[in-house]
Amino acid sequence: MVLLQQQVRAHADEPLSYVRYIWHAVYKANALDLYILLVIVLGLGGVQQERAQGTAGFTLSLPLSRWRLVATRAVTGWVEVAVLALLPALLIPLLSPWVGQTFPFLRALQFSVLWAGCGMVIFALTFFFSTVLAGAYLPAIASVAAVVGCSMSAGLPLFERFPALDLIDTMHGAQLLLSPGNASLGAFAVPLPWLSLGLYALLALCLTGVAGGITARRDFP
DSSP: OGGGHHHHHHTOSSOOOHHHHHIIIIITSHHHHHHHHHHHHHHOOSHHHHHHHTOHHHHHTSSSOHHHHHHHHHHHHHHHHHHHHHHHHHHHHHHGGGGTOOOOHHHHHHHHHHHHHHHHHHHHHHHHHHHHOOSSSHHHHHHHHHHHHHHHHTTSHHHHTOGGGOHHHHHHTGGGGGSOTTOOSTTTTTTSOHHHHHHHHHHHHHHHHHHHHHHHHOOOO
16 A cells, blocks of 8 residues: 555645545555444354354353453453554554655554543443343444444534544544654544543443443353
């Protein structure tokens, strides 16, 4: 993707900076969609899904409480989500010199923070659906529908006044393009939407807590 940027820019109607091209090609396009799908895949599973496969008995027989099982899996999933979000921040600045361009590492890291924070709630949403819905595909379908519904509802007049609720727009991180490209480490946190990220983190914790409560009380024959 980075290696093809010069050919794409040569055919553009208007001059396009390298940073803005990367934003369009990675942080607002297919790479973002792929990241969301991978996060949903990471959120699938759990005791409810193991019950359909006949392996729930073994998991529940482990010397761990159900709350501990849920918490361990959730934390592991969030770490995996964060690692996935960090990949573009490592690869884009590293590959950009191959095409004679540079991409600020701190800028890429800011986008990774947005992806990790928003991915956290997408993972938790899928984790929750995997707890309450049986079947191998229903939780994934419900998660995709919820993400699409969230994106569509954000454009309604009722929600336009609350941009912090627009999950996909937060992941796009368009406001980061207005900040200086050579942002110092001290100014790293300034342009990030901490209100939105805080709300998503709280929602993720609530969804995980509800999933843990359901798992702890449910009878798995």
